[in-house]
Amino acid sequence: MEAIEIVLTVNGDERRLAVDTRASLLDVLRERLGLTGAKKGCDHGQCGACTVLLDGRRVNSCLALAVAHQGAEVITVEGLADGDDLHPVQRAFIEEDGFQCGYCTPGQLCSAVGMLDELKQGWPSAVTGDDDDLGDEPSDDEIRERMNGNLCRCGAYAGILAAIKEASR
Amino acid sequence: MRPFVYRRATDAQGAVATFEAAPHAMYLGGGTNLVDLMRLGVASPDLLVDVTGLPYDQVEETPGGGLRIGAAVRNSDLAADAAVRRSYPVLSQALLAGASGQLRNLATVGGNLLQRTRCPYFQDVSKPCNKRDPGSGCPAREGEHHNLAIFGHSASCVATHPSDMAVAMAALGAVVHVEGPGGPRRIGMPGLHRLPGDTPERDTVLEPGELIVAVELPALPYAARSRYRKVRERASFAFAVVAVAAALDVADGVVRDCRVALGGVAHVPWRAELLETTLRGAPATRESFVVAAEAEFAQARPLRDNAYKVPLARNVIVGVLEELL
Known part of the structure; x- marks a missing residue:
């Protein structure tokens, strides 16, 4: 086994640790740093429950090898809120019932934040047409297509869609 | 996952030298396919050479009026690139038709070209597969193959290439720039990928240690009107059953030139050369499109459960070409 020392800035805190070359970013966040918000759903990049923001972009942390992201800035669901003030996307998920069991929710939230930035x-x-103005409120089809990498086995999609629409205003 | 050594390269020569020093090295791009294959036990390199830090993360205009795309450019950046959207919309559309936002943010151009088939037998180490384990057999030929090849397959392999991006690049006649132990070379698409023959373990013509550093799109003014259409088993985030990349140049009601490539039908992004030859000089009408598509599909060899792809692909081709009129 080969271990390599890496530095990550996670939710604003610099963390230095030696990681097995095989460790995914998800495993490092959950098992080494105690940040269990990002979930291991499929571990194949298909469900999106592990979504975090890596250098500002949403990614599947299960497919990102930690050693390959030396020096990266990572935001997990634990880092979305500003102290006790929830992120607008988090508030909208509560307001619009954007979840049932909650297992996929951390990934949905991080994905929605990254998606709104995109x-x-x-x-x-x-699904974007040549004449669409992406500055307008996104259509339901735009949101559904852009959130295609996040599955919800409870089927809370109606609430998730409403929440993201609300947060985009 | 089997243990491996990780090295980060900073230039192509260093990457190639590091690769050559290990018996079973692989290059690492975004990892969206390779890390999954390592976890499944399908790939087990002893060394990963990370090439995402190489200075190939730009899209630049070339003096000839084309574009040079660095191999480390992320799929999401390429899809959103203004020059790509303006001059080669088929490429942007193909990228956006593939995967999810999260995956496109990680995946690189080089890695996308070199991703492996999603044939269920290839990905399941408990099953025989000539591509994964040469000589072990191909259960797909008599088994689950409804989504596999109709063109160019062999007794040993009926897999399809999964990339959408590569289909658009094959249509555009992209040129792949490679560095390697034998020095640099260029490979014109669709010639990067190869038909399975009796060595399906080789997806491409690349030699061990060769590294894709860029993809050049030649100038093709009429590609400013080009289109990608993908048919899949669900509305989004699925591999193609059939996909069509097309560009059409029409003057005075006659087809001056055209490009058509198909995804989901072969071990390679399938350039429909017979269709193109038939269509050049023909009236730009639905009837010509049907005749040209049927010329192409005369050489199709569908398997027991995938003959549906022949009329499906023909209809999608005709529909896309009509949209481009």
């Missing part, structure tokens, strides 16, 4: 930057999606 919209703000004008990134198109597969």
Whole structure:
């Protein structure tokens, strides 16, 4: 086994640790740093429960090898709120019943935050038409397509859609 | 996952030298396919050479009016690139038709080209598979193959190449720039990928240690009107059953030039050369599109459970070409 020392800035705190080359970013967050918000759902990049923000972008932390992200800045669901003030996306999920069991929710929240930022930057999606103005409130189809990497086995999609719509205003 | 050594390369020559020093090295891009395959036991390198830190993360215009795309450019950045969206919309659409936002943020251009098939037997180490374990057999030929190849397959392998991006690049005649132990070379697409023959373990013509550093898109003015359409078993986040990348150049009601490539039908992104030859010089009408598509599919060899792809792909091709009129 080879261990390599890495430094990560996680939710604003610098963390230095030696990690097995095989460790995913998800395993390091959960098992080494005690941040169990990001969930191990499928461990294959298909369910999105492990979604975190890596250098500002949403990614599947289960497929990111920790050693390959030396010096990265990571935001997990634990880092979305500002103290006791929930992130607007978190507030909207509560307001609109965007969850049932809650297992997929940390990934949904981080994915939604990253996705709204992608919209703000004008990134198109597969359903964006040539004449669509991404500065407008996103359509239901835009939100559904952009959230395709986050599954919810409870089927709370109606609430998730409403919450993201609310947060995008 | 089997233990491995990790090294981060800072330049191509260093990456190649590090690769060559280990018996079973692999290059690491975004990891979205490779890390999964390592976890499944399908891939077990003893050394990973991380090439995401190499200075190949830019999209630049070339003097000839094309684009040079660095191999480390992330799929999401390429899909959103203004020059790509303006001059090669088929490429942006193909990228956005694939995977999820999270995966596109990690995945690189080089890694996307070199991703492995999603044939269920390849990904399951408890099953035989000539691609994963040469000589062990191909259960897909008589088994679960409804989503596998209709063109160019062999007795030893009926897998399809899973990339959407590569289909658009094959249509555009992209040129892959490679560095390797034997020096640099260029490979024109669709020639990067190869048909399975009796060595399906080789997906591409790359030699061991060769590293993709860039993909160059030649100038193709009429590609400013181009389109990608993908049919899959659910509305989003699934691999193609059939996908079509097309560009069409019409003047005075006649097809001057065209490009059509298909995904989900072969071991390679399938450039429909017979279709293109038939269509060049023909009237730009639905009837011509049908005749040209049928010329292409005359060489299809569907398997027991995937003959449905022939009319499906033909209809999607005709529909896309009509949209481009």
